[in-house]
Amino acid sequence: GEVEVLHWWAAGGEARAAAALKEMMEEQGHTWKDFAVAGGGGEAAMTVLKTRAVSGNPPAAAQIKGLDIREWAELGFLTNLDSVADAENWDQLIPPMISDVMKYEGEYVAVPVNVHRVNWLWVNPEVMKDAGVEVPTTLDEFFEVADKLKAEGYIPLAHGGQPWQDATVFDAVALAELGPEDYRKAFVEHDMDVINSDKMEEVFAQFAKVMSYVDDDAAGRDWNTATGMVIRGEAAMQIMGDWAKGEFTAAGLTPGEDYLCAPAPGTAGQFTFNVDSFAMFSLTEDEDIKAQKDLARTILEPEFQTLFNQNKGSIPVRTDMDMGEFDICAQASMETFKASADDGGLVPSFSHGLATTSYIQGQIFDVVTNFVNSSNPDPVKTTDQLAAAIQSAM
Amino acid sequence: MEHIQRRPAEVARASSDLMDGLQRWLPKLVVAPTFILVGIGIYGYMLWTGVLSFTNSSFLPSYDFVGLDQYAKLLESERWLVASWNLAIFGGLFIGICLLFGVVLATFLDQRIRQEGAIRTIYLYPMALSMIVTGTVWRWILNPSLGLEKLMHDWGWTSFSFDWLVESDFAIYTIVMAAVWQASGFVMALFLAGLRGVDSSIIRAARVDGASLPVIYWKILLPSLRPVFFSSVMVLAHIAIKSFDLVMAMTSGGPGYSTDLPAVFMYAHTFTRGQMGLGSASAMLMLGAILALLVPYLYSELREKRHD
Amino acid sequence: MSQLELRDIRKTYAGAHDETLKGINIDISSGEFLTLVGPSGCGKSTLMNSIAGLETITGGSIVVNGKDISAMEPKDRDIAMVFQSYALYPTMSVRENIAFGLKIRGMPKEEIRQEVERVADLLQISPLLDKKPSRLSGGQQQRVAMGRALARRPKIYLFDEPLSNLDAKLRVEMRTEIKKLHQRLKTTIVYVTHDQIEAMTLADRIAVLKGGELQQLGTPKEVYDTPENLFVASFMGSPSMSFIGVTVERSEAGLSVTVEGNDGRELVLPAPEYLESWVGKRVVLGIRPEHISQPDEQKRDNGMVTEGRFTVEVTEPTGPDVLAVIRLNDIDVQCRLDAEHPVEWGEEAELMFDMRKVVFFDPESEKRIRP
Amino acid sequence: MSQLELRDIRKTYAGAHDETLKGINIDISSGEFLTLVGPSGCGKSTLMNSIAGLETITGGSIVVNGKDISAMEPKDRDIAMVFQSYALYPTMSVRENIAFGLKIRGMPKEEIRQEVERVADLLQISPLLDKKPSRLSGGQQQRVAMGRALARRPKIYLFDEPLSNLDAKLRVEMRTEIKKLHQRLKTTIVYVTHDQIEAMTLADRIAVLKGGELQQLGTPKEVYDTPENLFVASFMGSPSMSFIGVTVERSEAGLSVTVEGNDGRELVLPAPEYLESWVGKRVVLGIRPEHISQPDEQKRDNGMVTEGRFTVEVTEPTGPDVLAVIRLNDIDVQCRLDAEHPVEWGEEAELMFDMRKVVFFDPESEKRIRP
């Protein structure tokens, strides 16, 4: 049968990984119809997907994540994958925290591809050494270190001024300040007591302080350009998910030596996850349905998981994998992932749509990015705005 | 006897009536496909959007009516206000500056310039580029660390600073710059064509009346290009409304949402935020604003025709 | 009140291979009314534009009151012009159109208002003052164009077919107004027209152009009665002069030429003595319609008047007169008959030939044979 | 060769608030030549377009040979028309322009060629056959437009000012051609013109329109000599008739009216007997220029002819005649004098008033007072 796959892995390692998947499918006698729509973190792809669905002609699989999966399922577009899941024993392979996201009313409708850790701090050790500082573990340390770096003429924090990047940093600061419990209350359950609290004001205050170490030209910069600044030693650190590793790898750097990965300040032992997944749409042709199921199965097979995640910088969703072939950052990530899943330090990343609906996510983005870009940021007022924004979107 | 004689005539009349009927309907038949297509493709969909704006459609269309809620939400949304205000700034400046450049360049180019054809082509070519390309290039040129600023620093002018692209208060003006770069040549072409179309004896008359060249352009030629102004405004408004691509390629609405335009707002809410009702409401407000601008134009257009 | 000299004016349009004006020499004295006539495309408008400074001349010079103005800007020449194509400013009202030139010259508002109203009255366009030109009929537009020129008091007026679009009645009225105006202001005027009557009645002198060359310059009477050549003769007068090829003969009574009617009947017409040297040769007899008419007692006793009977081929009553066509030497010849004594076509009529004013041309050079 | 009836034709343009044609009734008999005259904008072209079927009429009916064709498509009406604006097909050569209508009607190629050449010869445009209209002068274009109509043999020809752009000489020639053509073909022709002479000389009958209403329908002579009302009287004739307000008086010699010259001298003019009922009342005396002339022996013995001395205000020699203006009852009155006895302006002249053809109007209704 034929699988048409809508994705936004248009270039680089991702594209190579996707190409591998294509090959695997073709080996199984299927045809792969590529439907790549790059740009805007998948915004364009979502638009295309919606119109395709409305025209009654959705692809077999589409890159959809987080709560959007539930929305699509609710509208009845998605197909039931339980037959594959049961056969492959997915429930055992995938942590419940993640498999929950893939399910709608207890049935699998999507396949997870990988797990990204969002709260990473990427560090250029040369620069740190040059300034005579250590990798910070708390926010306060971060501020100290950053001041010194600044004095040495480095940009302390590399950053790209796009709403989702602003939110990514905010995500990390919020986790550090609120702790996993309150983070979940605020961004998953939308508990107004937490959202509209002094603590949240503090989060904004700290966030503002973190952002003050960003250079002036950040606006509109792509995240990988920012990573390039760390690689070239113009900047010392970047708070970004583990996909940033791809950039370091492409530059031929070795983790642990040429660059360091550390938990974002104040979030050691905690793990904000971001899972890429493919939702499977209801199809009519038996042939195609078979191909679709094969696709679902292939994605979770160790062979693909290894290949893909090595390229993408993430870790496999299967907790039973041998991490030996992975680099130390991935290994560290896997460790924390497993540990935090048990001690409650594992939280879904709101900035990447795992915690809340795209509407609320967007509202938070608006408040956060506006805060970053306002000429005199006011944490108190912004907290009110955040509460109002979330309230209106609920 | 009489009715026998009349018959053939009647038959002839009937068949010629049929032909006449066809002739009479032909024009309508010819335009019918267009109007069916446009009727559905524009007005049908507009109606549908209008209906959606009264529902709480989120992810995909649904038909739970909530009255004017979405509009109320819209008017409370700060981002919407920013977007609308941006459209006013962007539209106003873009159209105004394009007209100004277009008029000035056309006027100058009308002075028997050597190599006029080549210069004209240079002014006109940006129109050939897609807004995505324009946006990408300008984003690069205006980027302080890569583009113009760096160039100036490299050339030794180290105090030069131009960082509007990354300043939320000024970023919208960089979009105006890029858009003007793209469209002003086209406006120039429109005006040049208009100037060439003016009856030369009017200029002769003005010269005999004692007017100097600037006075002739200012008092005689430009006023008589009123229809060209209108055509230009129409084309520019069309481009302004469609400059979604440009904004996306240059700033994606940033920094923050300081360069948001209603189209971007609508797109974001309809397609990425799953707020189709709100998106539809914003589309309706946008259409309303366009209507308010367009109707007077059409009115004056049709009224003027009648006096010819 | 300015004297205008055109000295050997030449003009070749850029890109054209023919010279449009081939050396025009005209002296126009101060206060004179000169009309310029000629077939379409002969260069009348070009000459006007050159005088106004709207076209650069490629040769010769334009001298006003002894001063060469050939290189001056139009606005400095102090000339007002009515354009053949009206050239009204489309965005201005009639009032503004008329006032424009005055405003530019800095006339005070109140004076402008008065002047505009005076001119509008004169041209019967007062009710139109606030309309836009596009809403006026051709004739109304033309009067506005005239108003624009008349509002000023320039050294020289140039009128390029200013009445061509008026209906017959208004045209006569306007003609009279222009005549009065000229008599009052005594401004030098150059006036282009294709209307015979206009040319004849308005002008102090007429200049006849053809193909960019001056054919004749003279008073209306001179041009009409003693045309220099065949072209001028055929161009002036409507219906135009008829041209009959004849041979000059000598008989006892003096010189004569013979014409033959349709039916073969011949008529011997007396010819003037100055044709002496042409005896036995072919000449072209130019005879105007009004020289062939019904017998008139008063004229009969003149030696240069003869009568003959001819068949009338076509008759055309024009109101006051009847135009008739007879054939002489196989050529259609127009005659002007009295409307009161109608002749039907196909009938024979007794016609009187008044040879006092006929002209003769050399068939070779087409020049008039001078007495 | 078709009889054409216009029955109460009404036309209101879409969007216009005034009716353009207000019920026109004209019967045109088969083979008749009707000219349509009237001031600009009176609806002449509209009427022509309506007959051709190019404008739908909003009332009345058009009947050809007894058949109502009001609802027919233009192409089925078998009418040919010359447009005021020529309407030449710009992309076609002159030849193709003329041939277009024939081709569409499926005439064989060879016949078309012959026909085109015949027409081109007639109109003197043979050398232009392969040119594009844009390269022709206005007059040439107009002849092509005429050629396009003449190439066909329709039931009815409509000519909308077909000669307006020709120069005087060519115009006279073309006029004669049209006249001959009509005499040969005997096709029904409706002809619009603003040229007095054309209207008078070509027409079997003239229809005078004003503001969409028929003012008078009659032979040229009727319209000229016995105009129905002031408008027709002033419209026909150039220079136009002069109108003098006078009071009808009775003296021993019969009825009379008195006019007063500029210098206060009075002249009693004889008036016709049919003014009997107007004695003591004001009437308008309409007198044409040719009715006031220099004394003529032949006319003098008529009771309706009087003489008087008046100061001539303006003189305008037109070539064959001299037009003079005198003032009677404070009105400018045109007279037509003989060119051979010139009068200078400001001089006194003995003038003869021929009252046989003057007309009188009721000042209220503006209608002519009928005998």
Add this chain to the structure above:
Amino acid sequence: MTDVVRSGFRPSRIAIYGVLLLACLVYLIPLIVMLITSFKTPMDIRTGNLLSLPADWTVVGWTKAWSEACTGVQCQGVRGFFWNSFKMTVPAVLISTLLGAFNGYVLSKWKFKGSDLMFGMLLFGCFVPFQVVLLPMAATLGKLGLANTTAGLVLVHVIYGVAFTTLFFRNYYVAIPDALVKAARLDGAGFFTIFFRILLPLSTPIFMVSLIWQFTQIWNDFLFGVVFASGDSQPITVALNNLVNTSTGVKEYNVDMAAAMIAALPTLVVYIVAGKYFIRGLTAGSVKG
């Protein structure tokens, strides 16, 4: 009118030339930047600046963009998409122009009750933001079975392009005297004969305007292309977008710029070659209102 404006070397003329040339420079800089960047190596780009010439000229960017760069799983450059764009643009341009010509003809020469209103409504159609119509159009295309076909895409472009073409033709034909049509009707020509024999031969300038305008609009369109074209029939703008919006790896600006140039080439050529017809066509009447 140029014939009236006298040339000569006055200071004002020097100023005029100065302004015009300065403007030329401003208009050209982005193109120059694109061009020289496309011939640089990535290294060059990082070390040099906007206007510095390439240290060594290389066409790597171009060849890569044309046949190697990845736009999804395929890494065959934009080559294939280039032809996709042609397949979509040519029919859409032709159909919309033809429809526009017919509409313009009817709306100017065969007016009927309500035709002005129709024209107004059509004009208003130029101003609908395309994002609004995506979803309903998708549904419609789905129902028609045209979803994700080139035919469907062509249809979409025709619908949203015909308003402008109609506007062009209508304004052009309005300036052609009605008397021509009348004369032809009397000559016996019918609706189509008049159009094809009389008006069409006159329409070259406005056809050029319409073709150029439509070609650029449709060729440069991204939104409809990305939404209504399926995977392997996507137009070049979508490929360009995929290529430029790399989410990982070092940005190869030279490839980006070369790809952008490739995408812009056909429209640039059209403008440069046919630009003079464009002005001529505009002068011939379409501007007037």
